[in-house]
Amino acid sequence: MNTREALLTRRSIRRYQSTPIPEEDLREILEAGLYAPSAINLQHWYFVAVQDPAAMEEVRGIMGGVVEKFTPVLEQRFARNPEQIGITNRFLSTLGGAPVCVLVFLLKPDYPDRDGAMQSVSAAIENVLLAAWDKGIGSCWLSAPQRMGFGPVLQARFAPDKGEFVAAITLGYPDQQGKLPPRREGRYTIV
Ligand SMILES: Cc1cc2nc3c(=O)[nH]c(=O)nc-3n(C[C@H](O)[C@H](O)[C@H](O)COP(=O)(O)O)c2cc1C
16 A cells, blocks of 8 residues: 555544454554654654453453543534444444554653644554554544543553553454545645
C-alpha cells in the first residue's frame, strides 16, 4: 500500500476478528510510532501494547467504568443519531473484540511545552494507525478513557513510571468495513 492510499483508506474500526496479531508485525507497528516527528526531538511517547488475554480483560473492565461516565456526553453529541450511542458504548466496553490494545503515555507531563509534547505523541499515534493499516490491521484511537478520568487507573496498573496516560488504540484484523464520514468543506486555504 502506498502512503497516500493508506492515508485515504484508513478508517476507525470498532469490530475485530479475534485472530492474534503476529508479534513481529506488532513490533513493526510500534516502531513506526517511534519514528514520528517530535517537538525539539524529545520523543515524548511511551507505548504499552496489551495482548495477554487476562490483561485485556482488565482493560475492558476499566472501560466499563468509562462507558458509565461517557454516556451523557454521547447523548449530547449524538442527539440526532442515537444509534451511535449504543455502537460507541458497545465498542468501549468490549473494545470490539480487538486482540490488542495499545496504551499511550506522555513521558514527562510537566515538561514546559506541554502542547508541543502532546502534539508529538499525537503524531506517534497516527504513525501507529497508518503502519497498522499498511498491514491490513484496523485500529481505533480512543481518548474517552483519558477524558473520563481513567488515566490514573491505567497508569497505576500498566505503566506507573511512564508519565501520563493519553489515549488507547485498539488493533486487530477488521470484522467490518470502515465507513468514511463525509469530509467537511472549506477546511484549508492556500495563500
Ligand atoms: C483524538 C481522538 C480521540 C478519539 N476518541 C475516540 C473514542 O474515545 N472512541 C471512539 O469510538 N472513537 C474515537 N476516535 C475516533 C473518531 O471517532 C474517528 O476518527 C472519527 O469519527 C473519524 O472516523 P475515521 O477515523 O474512520 O476517519 C477518536 C479519534 C481521535 C483523533
